[in-house]
Amino acid sequence: MVLRLHDTCTRTVREFASIEPGRVGMYVCGATVQGPPHVGHIRSGVAFDIVRRWLGARGYDVTYVRNVTDIDDKILHNAGHEDVPYWVVAMRNERAFTEAYDVLGCLRPTYEPRATGHIPEMVDLMQRLMDAGVGYAANGDVYFDVRAYADYGSLSGQKVDDMLAADDAEARSKRDPRDFAMWKGAKEGEPSWETPWGPGRPGWHIECSAMARKYLGSTFDIHGGGLDLVFPHHENEIAQSRCVGDGFANYWLHNAWVTTAGEKMSKSLGNSLLVSEVVQRVRPIELRYYLAGAHYRSMLEFSDAMVTDAGQGFQRIEGFLTRAAEVIGDAFDVDADDRHPDFDEAMDDDINTPQAIAVIHGVVREGNAAIARGDVETVRARAQSVVAMLDVLGLNPSDWRRGDAGGRLEGAVDALVAVALEQRQAARERKDFASADAIRDQLKAAGIEIEDTPDGPRWSLSDDGGSSDGG
Template sequence: MADVGAAGAASAGRHRCLAYHRPVSLRLYDTGTRKVRDFVPRVPGKVGVYLCGLTLQGPPHIGHLRSGVNYDVLNAWLRHGGLDVTYVRNVTDIDDKVLAKAEDQGRPWWAISFENERRLAAAYAALGVRPPTYEPRATGHIPDMIELIDTLVERGHAYAPGNGDVYFSVASFAEYGALSHRKPEDMLSVVDGDESAKRDPRDFTLWKATKPGEPADATWPTPYGRGRPGWHLECSAMARRYLGDGFDIHGGGTDIMFPHHENEIAQSKGAGLDFTNFWVHNNMLNFGGTKMSKSLGNTMSVEALGERGFRPVEIRYYLVAPHYRSAFDFSDTALGEAAAAYGRLDTFVRRVADLAGAKSTVDGQLMPGFVAALDDDLGTPAALAVIHETAREGNSAVDAGREDDAVRAAASVRAMLGILNLDPLSPQWNDEGGAELTPVVDSLVSMVLEQRQQARARKDWATADAIRDQLARAGLSIEDTAAGARWSVDKERGNGGGR
């Protein structure tokens, strides 16, 4: 095992690294039991993960993208432990909200769904969220849903009153409410379907009969009549289709724990399926103390934040930094602080790369504190703290002329950031926004910096200051190093000055 970053026995003890691959020792908070439990796959070496995706009535904002980023980290950590992960993240392309949006806009419902599906895929890609193994659409799995309905009717958990709807009988399932810790007798009625046809106001719709005025292509034929699926039914059917009768982890936001996930449990277990071993819920990214809504999509999208000067990698850092179970409020200030924090890591990694050249390509190792943090219910705040500490000590090694220590620290920082898909030198982040222009810009800035250096050499401080101020106003930060001046994008904008 190698020591990283600082001399002396105390420093060596702090910096002893772990081998890059290690067995899985992950503990996850299971919402179902309200406990942190050891994660043990059902099948050794394999993991099945299902995440409830988005309903496609509108474009995504970063509040929607938080779950995708969180589960991207979870899947990366599972794969790092040598596990073969099958990851399913659905999209709901048919829904009351989609149909209402189609009517408002005078467009086909499927056109709106597909347009927003493409936007969602682009936003995930921009934030470095790796694609799932499978990304099923609800409309592609109608036969699976009908099969599940038939089973529930046969087992006495569902009924068809003859109006084209099919309802799940909440009273028939004794465990209903266990996930959300609610008692069925204390629940309000569900406004869902034809209330007069329900045996119990709390029953929910599995299949919705065609309503007057709805487009014909939004319905499918079934033994119960033409109609379309209920939202809750979709995920039970798709999870079973791709992950089998039982799987390891079911994810989603806390906002849909009830009724959506509660209803999934009732449907799947009512049909005799094992369903999931773990419920892992991410908390909300809020705006002004309330959950972000679709109406904020235009101002909180990745594109809109990019127009305000934030890079996608900085947005990803912002979403990774809080613990996935913590709610937090969006603010420009907090996003700016996250961008600055990531900028410090970026600067350190590039500083060592400039200094050490080919030597900086050594394989990095993970710090024990980083591993312990992620093993402890994906503790990203503590994991990032370890990364920043390693970078600080690496910078100290550079300043002290300990190049080998600096290289090892930078390699370790890159390895840890790589798990979080935040490595500054990854092609993901170096292809942003016109990478083909980077050599041109670098050449032009280098010419200006050479002029500044000539001014400094002849002690023309006024010209040197003016050049630096002009670069700062253009959004560039200049750092004078032993290897010469280097530039980076300055998120503070306009803080230049000085020789």
């Protein structure tokens, strides 16, 4: 099997070959931290987390870089509106993004550089671009001359003459209205850094060219980001880097938007779509399952009802694993060989997660049939296969229950419910059914449903409070 990825630059699905055998350098455009993340923002984080996990599963050592844009016009605007320094807004929202990535099970990046921590690298790159004759200074700003780069527009498939003017700075200082600002001259009350062309702050695009080069070298394997970044951001990154002789990225991957009522999700839709709010209404693992359930290049319509519907599918997977554990009676080891070959084929086909998840459900059905006929070894094999595949998608339920505050809380709840169930069983054995029913009713009032099975009681959270495996 050969991994194939859709490359935005060539508009084809290409066989993947890393620059260095066994190693992958991957740069993903992260957050511009002017506000807390909504579900649309975090889709990119989940999509490329799955790409990274699959590369790791294929045996690659992945260096994963995701930047933080902590200075830009919107951050300054919001800081001014709050009457606080820009870094107060930036740091608060960077923490919110980190929490959102964490709550949805995204692995931490190898490196997560901030724009403001890499001013010297940006200045060096701009000087090289000016020496190459494609950059110029005017009135304290530094611009890129788009007509000096013959391939400008190749990523987005546009011709320069058909492009609108770049709206990142006033056109009067530009040679061409389409030229974009790499550096913005200082304005009163704004933060600034010294450069050979005067004080100022970075433009949006220069930071990624400079930071990608620092952490991944002049040429690296994969650059990812949202579809809305193809132009102008990624187009401009390519222009800057190629004009100083860097190969930059060999593959360009872009995830599609999350929509609501057919429109791209945006902050104007209100706080109800913030990740911090959504995970109060739905289980985080089920939100990740929902986001993973659509191909990363497909638009994804969001609503709580759709996440709930998807969550029922994930609960069927969890239910099988719970029943399988009861049948097997002991822990089982999982490795890559346990994955179903059709799952690997789907993931190699441009990270086809919908098909991969369909394979998981097929294995779950086989496992449930094995439980019904008492075939313990087949149950074990199918459970191992399901867990191995869930690992790749970042959806292994056991990973979400250990090692963090949520896991410790669930462990404490599990222990407390176990005590209550022991008291309930003791009441039933002494035929005190009124007390047994009272314990069950109290648990139900707390959002905990009890299911009596031949192997003993099993608990879960009720639909309005989420769901969790338990003892």
